[in-house]
Amino acid sequence: MTDTAADLQRLAASGRVPPPEVMAARARRWGWWYYIEYWLRTAKAWAQSILIYMIGEPLLYLIALGVGLGTLVDSGVGTVDGVSYLVFVAPALLISTVVMSTGGELTYPVMAGFKWDRLYYGPHATPVTPAQIGTGHFLAVLIRFFVQAAIFWAIMVAFGAVPRGVLVSALVIPIGVLSAAAFGSLLQAYASTLTDEGYQFAFVQRFVIMPMFLFAGTFFPLSSMPIYLHWIGWISPVWHGTQLARQASYGAVESLWLTAVHVLFLVACTVIGVFWLRRSYTRRMGA
Amino acid sequence: MSVPDQPSVSKRPLLPEFPADRPLGAIYGRNARAVIERGFRVIARQNWAILVSGFFEPVLYLLAMGLGLGALVGEVRGPGGTSIPYTAYIAPALLATSAMNGAIYDSTWNVFFKLRFAKLYQAMLQTSLGPMDVALGEIFMALFRGFLYACGFMGVMLVMGLVTSPWAILMVPVALLIAVGFASVGMAVTSYLKSFQQMDVINFVMLPMFLFSATLYPIEVFPEALQWFIKAMPLWHGVELMRHLAVGFVSGATLGHALYFVVMTIFGVWFTTTRLRALFLR
Numbered sequence: 001m002t003d004t005a006a007d008l009q010r011l012a013a014s015g016r017v018p019p020p021e022v023m024a025a026r027a028r029r030w031g032w033w034y035y036i037e038y039w040l041r042t043a044k045a046w047a048q049s050i051l052i053y054m055i056g057e058p059l060l061y062l063i064a065l066g067v068g069l070g071t072l073v074d075s076g077v078g079t080v081d082g083v084s085y086l087v088f089v090a091p092a093l094l095i096s097t098v099v100m101s102t103g104g105e106l107t108y109p110v111m112a113g114f115k116w117d118r119l120y121y122g123p124h125a126t127p128v129t130p131a132q133i134g135t136g137h138f139l140a141v142l143i144r145f146f147v148q149a150a151i152f153w154a155i156m157v158a159f160g161a162v163p164r165g166v167l168v169s170a171l172v173i174p175i176g177v178l179s180a181a182a183f184g185s186l187l188q189a190y191a192s193t194l195t196d197e198g199y200q201f202a203f204v205q206r207f208v209i210m211p212m213f214l215f216a217g218t219f220f221p222l223s224s225m226p227i228y229l230h231w232i233g234w235i236s237p238v239w240h241g242t243q244l245a246r247q248a249s250y251g252a253v254e255s256l257w258l259t260a261v262h263v264l265f266l267v268a269c270t271v272i273g274v275f276w277l278r279r280s281y282t283r284r285m286g287a
Numbered sequence: 288m289s290v291p292d293q294p295s296v297s298k299r300p301l302l303p304e305f306p307a308d309r310p311l312g313a314i315y316g317r318n319a320r321a322v323i324e325r326g327f328r329v330i331a332r333q334n335w336a337i338l339v340s341g342f343f344e345p346v347l348y349l350l351a352m353g354l355g356l357g358a359l360v361g362e363v364r365g366p367g368g369t370s371i372p373y374t375a376y377i378a379p380a381l382l383a384t385s386a387m388n389g390a391i392y393d394s395t396w397n398v399f400f401k402l403r404f405a406k407l408y409q410a411m412l413q414t415s416l417g418p419m420d421v422a423l424g425e426i427f428m429a430l431f432r433g434f435l436y437a438c439g440f441m442g443v444m445l446v447m448g449l450v451t452s453p454w455a456i457l458m459v460p461v462a463l464l465i466a467v468g469f470a471s472v473g474m475a476v477t478s479y480l481k482s483f484q485q486m487d488v489i490n491f492v493m494l495p496m497f498l499f500s501a502t503l504y505p506i507e508v509f510p511e512a513l514q515w516f517i518k519a520m521p522l523w524h525g526v527e528l529m530r531h532l533a534v535g536f537v538s539g540a541t542l543g544h545a546l547y548f549v550v551m552t553i554f555g556v557w558f559t560t561t562r563l564r565a566l567f568l569r
Binding site for chain 2: 060061067068071072073085203211214219
């Protein structure tokens with residue numbers, strides 16, 4: 001018997017079933033949480049493969065780029081930004097991988113919710129509103145990113161890539177989630193406006209996510225690129241997140257106002273994205 | 288009594304001949320070009336944008352890693368021990384990788400979609416096509432994509448002044464060889480996969496292969512056991528092969544790397560055909 005069926009039976013047997021209007025009011029109030037719950041339950045089906053990926057990716061990146069490429073860089077210029085290459089690149093890789101995961105979670109699954117599996121239409125038949133469904137999906141994915149960032153951070157600690165100590169460096173976890181939220185909310189909002197799957201998602205992957213990974217100060221400081229390419233970093237959530245994460249992990253020196261700009265930029269993107277996606281879901285499914 | 292005008296009927300028989308005595312008669316309908324024709328129609332109608340944009344991936348990598356990282360790394364030891372700029376070091380490796388990526392995406396994600404969702408192959412096999420026609424046709428399409436990317440990337444390398452040897456012209460056919468190796472094996476592997484989650488397995492093999500196969504730095508930084516493992520993987524051979532050609536350091540080892548892909552291709556075509564046969568004919 002499924003959990004839900006058991007819950008319903010228990011509820012019925014308790015003799016304390018609230019009247020429908022109360023249940024509806026609850027759904028109207030907590031709909032977004034119900035959607036998260038639903039998402040997490042279904043995510044159990046592929047939790048194992050996601051988990052393997054979340055552990056495997058940081059290991060591979062840190063060995064291949066931090067240690068392997070690091071050998072080459074360290075013998076070339078010595079240190080980057082005053083630290084070894086591994087220490088330099090590790091926080092950036094954390095931010096990049098978490099932000100890049102939004103490309104998997106908030107593109108095709110969103111379209112599937114509207115079009116293929118039509119998973120959004122189940123909750124929509126209840127008092128749960130489209131805006132809550134959208135927010136629920138968004139927040140549920142952030143939980144996944146939180147776990148992902150935490151695992152990555154733990155592996156960074158194991159590699160000895162966090163000179164500022166374990167406690168302070170743990171700040172990279174919320175920074176990672178915030179960066180993913182900033183980009184993910186915008187991406188989800190955009191995905192929810194698409195009714196036909198053509199080349200859009202592939203284009204986002206190739207012309208937004210990939211360049212962000214390559215040019216937003218992940219592998220080398222923005223300053224080692226020509227000045228006319230710096231704007232790619234400035235408008236990328238990855239760069240802002242990475243700069244914050246570098247301060248948390250090895251104490252990269254930056255002026256206070258710039259740090260404030262990073263935080264503000266990420267928060268602003270998130271707010272705009274969430275606002276936009278709620279509107280878009282409502283527009284598409286009706287109030 | 289007048290006979291109404293008949294529409295002109297082609298001379299080709301409507302029903303295919305499947306003589307049991309012809310070699311491969313049971314699996315090959317001698318019509319792989321029908322699959323290829325369909326592939327080109329699809330490209331022309333809808334997905335040329337995806338196809339063309341795929342070319343930018345290695346170019347962006349080359350620009351970012353070559354310019355940005357090159358400033359940090361400086362010169363590195365190339366084949367034969369000569370010192371070459373970092374950009375020239377990674378460019379051939381990225382060409383090999385892009386040949387792999389193009390071929391793998393075409394032969395895995397595309398094939399997966401057609402197999403599980405569009406049921407395209409089931410439809411094809413209701414016609415005169417046999418599983419081997421389908422396999423050959425699809426592999427050809429993957430190859431075509433690899434060819435486009437290789438030519439484009441070679442052009443970029445020429446413009447950036449990274450081509451220093453006449454041997455480098457061989458990099459285009461070699462890219463095809465790499466592509467056909469990966470495409471033929473990739474398609475066979477795809478036939479085992481049933482869900483999107485399982486498709487992650489492909490990334491799981493490709494990402495480490497890309498990261499460790501001497502693409503961005505020499506594999507000598509790793510312990511010897513790991514080096515042997517890397518050397519067993521196909522991409523490393525592709526990278527070495529390309530790198531030798533790029534600087535004109537051609538030896539018996541170069542030929543050895545090429546042979547690796549010849550064997551891989553033969554194995555892959557046989558494997559794919561067997562799999563499709565098992566899938567469709569029971």
